[in-house]
Amino acid sequence: MTIKNRKFYTDANRASWEEVAPRHRSSNQEELLNAVRASDFNALHKEFVETLNLIDIKNKNVAQICCNNAKDLLSVIKLGARSGVGVDASAGFIDQGREIINAAGHQDDIKLIVSDVYDLPKELEGQFDIVMTTVGVMSWMPDLPAFFQIINSLLKPGGHYVVEEMHPVLLMYEAGDKGASRPMYSYFKDDPWKDTDGLDYFGHVEYESKPSYSFQHKMDDILMAGINLGMRLKHIREIGHDISNFCMDLQHQEAKPPLGINLIFEKPA
Template identity: 70%
Template sequence: MQDRKFYTEANRISWNEAAPRHEEKNQQRLLQDVTQSDFNALEPELTETLSRLDLQGKRVAQICCNNAKDLLSVIKMGASYGLGVDAASAFIDQGNQLIKATHYQDRMELLVSDVYDIPNQYKEQFDIVLTTVGVMSWMPDLSAFFKVIHSLIKPGGYYVAEEMHPVLLMYETDDQGVSRPLYSYFKQDPWKDTDGLDYFGHVNYESSPSYSFQHKMDDILMAGINLNMNLKYIREIDRDISNFCMDLEHQEAKPPLGFNMIMQKSE
């Protein structure tokens, strides 16, 4: 294992390389779609989970926001202000284009930052902190990641997570498109990938290395519990929400594919 910065910097470079490919596939459509009053890019399970909280007038931060389409969706659901944070400046640029298209410049702010280095000025400034699918597996230090989230939330506020289920990371898809378990659920060393991050077209390309990590469900829950955060809601999901090993959704003996979670910071 390298130190934490080694992994976050490598992943920043790899995501910036992926950004033009994502932009080519999605940006023009998104620039049109986000102008609709009912725009919502969230999975229906996450929309339902967020609806358990009162979003009206709330301040929301999204960590690892990518192009901020999910954060835009939360603003359209009634939140008053949104901060999006991502290390990849190319995705932040795409997000700012979307914000401009919606004329939400006075309601949203995007920040280029390593998740572990978010400035102290944002401490306890948010009613809700959100992460959406795929974020946790990029975190080399899950406990420190939860500490960052905890620091941003106001006392009594909430952390809402949408994630790939940890069991899903045991699987890999072969050349015939069939996913089978190949890795231990208790894997400790990181995965290294140089095939690119095109999770829309699934086209491989030679990329700078990226690194992802297996975090078990008890790792995730205990990272919050150790900070005296209370688990208020959890839901496991039986369908593909991540564009990863998508065939598993249709297998008879399928594993859990995702989950939603709400944790509350103590008053």
């Protein structure tokens, strides 16, 4: 994939996320501003906390790529990490994140940056003990090997990339007219989805939106993107309940697919 094509997709997706940012603000910003003031605020799923506990996060420098409003990064700081940097392409969500961090009193511990993930500031390279991504990142990446190269470049030797993500199998499904999700797409789909129904994953309200593009990355694509860089896969966990607000009914089906994954990659020391 050429850089020109990659930038077409990332520019389009950034515009789509900027468009939905005010909708997300109206849905949950005030509630978050109140919630983050609690010393025990934690927006992370239980399994992801358990995965983070497999490595030592105390007093570590953490980066979150595609951080959205940074509530997950704030949660890791509250769990004991020393400092954090969050990166997102959407200025609208970074603005919401700064409000949340200020409300929590952690503005001295967390820095937020607006940037395309494929064009991060060079001064971030080699600065982090932990890089993390949480649900709904990899499917937006038009070039997954290059994405892993970016992650790897941010880590110190011996650092860890910690992943929480929708399971790749889940992207085979689409919600039906009566809410019953069913498989509609090949697991081996190699062309992007184009969506103009909007990105309101809180209210699930469809609206005519700017186009966004997402991509199917198989499990072997994800694992080999790290392994091919010499990263060691230390942990994998599959999750059988909804963590993404996508096709939520599947968790109640008797023949349910895997719905989420947690991974830990280690950069060679």
